[in-house]
Amino acid sequence: MKILHTEASAGWGGQELRILAEMQGLRERGHTLELAAPASARIHREAAALGFTVHDVPIARKNLRGVLALRRLLRSRDFDVVNTHSSTDSWLAALANALSPRRVPLVRTRHISAPVPRNPATRWLYNRAAAAIVTTGEKLREELREGNGFRDVTIRSVPTGIDPERFHPADAAAARAELGLPALFTVGIVATLRSWKGHRYLIDAVGQLRAQGQDLQLLIVGDGPQREALEAQVAAAGWSEVVRFAGHDPRPERWLRAMDLFVLPSYANEGVPQALMQAMMSGLPCITTSIGAIGEVARDGETALVVPTQDTQALAAAIARLQQDTGLRQRLGQAARAFALAHCTLAAMCDAMEEVFSSARAQPR
Structure with missing residues (x-):
């Protein structure tokens, strides 16, 4: 598969590290992974240093420029799946996708437990614009289903995977x-x-x-x-x-x-x-x-x-x-x-994300 990850945040923490670990793990399995992020974001530089194709797009804030830039990118690169990660890039990617003649399945990953707004626009983003939602824990998945009522979309919990050879007991x-x-x-x-x-x-x-x-x-x-x-x-x-x-x-x-x-x-x-x-x-x-x-x-x-x-x-x-x-x-x-x-191994996380992406790609567009 050819998979585009998007990240609007300029921060650096567990979310960004998981994105890069997942990209590396799936690249080793033969998939093509690319990233769309502002050039000012650290993940942009880190992904480039790892050898990924990285696109500089103005998505740090919600604006029309970001929507149009993502729309051009989606039209030009023939991606199989788009995986969004923060609120801003999820909105911009969803709108860009809705305006594109060829829609790409969109997977929305929720990394944190901050409340999700309960309004019609957000219901559209999660229930309609997304082909699937991934959370990093079962409690987060249940809150989206039961608390927000997002039941028209598949939601799967995929914990962050850790490499057991890199992280092991020591003296x-x-x-x-x-x-x-x-x-x-x-x-x-x-x-x-x-x-x-x-x-x-x-x-x-x-x-x-x-x-x-x-x-x-x-x-x-x-x-x-x-x-x-x-x-x-x-x-x-x-x-x-x-x-x-x-x-x-x-x-x-x-x-x-x-x-x-x-x-x-x-x-x-x-x-x-x-x-x-x-x-x-x-x-x-x-x-x-x-x-x-x-x-x-x-x-x-x-x-x-x-x-x-x-x-x-x-x-x-x-x-x-x-x-x-x-x-x-x-x-x-x-x-x-x-x-x-x-x-919670890295292999288990990559297995699960492959399944999510394959299922999303197979959905009618």
């Missing part, structure tokens, strides 16, 4: 030595530095434990709009020696291997977070919340510990529990990797 002490980190019990997070990822609660929780005499450090991997505020929080509390900001690294597995414990205290907008699945595939014991579709993979006491959102005390208690209980850490880590291997 944390050896990994810390390789990265030049202190030989301390290491709590870590890999996430874009956005407010709703909950970094500030994790910083406070680790600070409380340090004040109580617990010997541990915090590793924050990622970059984003909240970095300055989080660094100021750490500096004001005097915790700079035990909180390290590693920044963004295209090889997050290096840092995951250095962790004893992974924490993701998100309180909004999640589907099934890619970083959480990477940590689980790496065999790390995890602490997280049940926001969005996280509960589908993080089952309290089985594959992770689940705490209330925005609750520093509960977060600190869970960290202390796992720091003190080596057996529980091992059991949760092993169960997390077993779950990820059974449900």
Whole structure:
């Protein structure tokens, strides 16, 4: 198949990483993958660096220029399927497709759990303009079907797939030595530095434990709009020696291997977070919340510990529990990797997306 992905967002996080991973996985299976995105978007540069054909289109905002540009692209390239990812490019692609003499099946992927408007225009976009909808979690799928009433279109949950050879259990002490980190019990997070990822609660929780005499450090991997505020929080509390900001690294597995414990205290907008699945595939014991579709993979006491959102005390208690209980850490880590291997591999994601695209292409136009 010849598949066009569209992405309007200039951001960089799990959504963009999933798009590129999916494109690479399907390219290896013989499909042709191209991307339409503004030249200013980071995914535009990253996809080009991976050798994909990338089209510079003015789709960062909803406007007629974007519709016409996508219409020209669809008419000129003979795509079998278009896969849209953010709200803006989904609207522009749908309108461009509706105005084209030859319509291309449109698959809309919903990566996050933010509410979808309930109005006639949105019902048209999801129920009529889309040949299929993909969500990153079952809870998101059910909300679209039951909450929004989108029942005239196939909706399928396809969790983000992780490469088990790239993300695997490792000797944390050896990994810390390789990265030049202190030989301390290491709590870590890999996430874009956005407010709703909950970094500030994790910083406070680790600070409380340090004040109580617990010997541990915090590793924050990622970059984003909240970095300055989080660094100021750490500096004001005097915790700079035990909180390290590693920044963004295209090889997050290096840092995951250095962790004893992974924490993701998100309180909004999640589907099934890619970083959480990477940590689980790496065999790390995890602490997280049940926001969005996280509960589908993080089952309290089985594959992770689940705490209330925005609750520093509960977060600190869970960290202390796992720091003190080596057996529980091992059991949760092993169960997390077993779950990820059974449900969330890169191969499984590519299998599912191939089925979605093939089915969409076969629909009458």
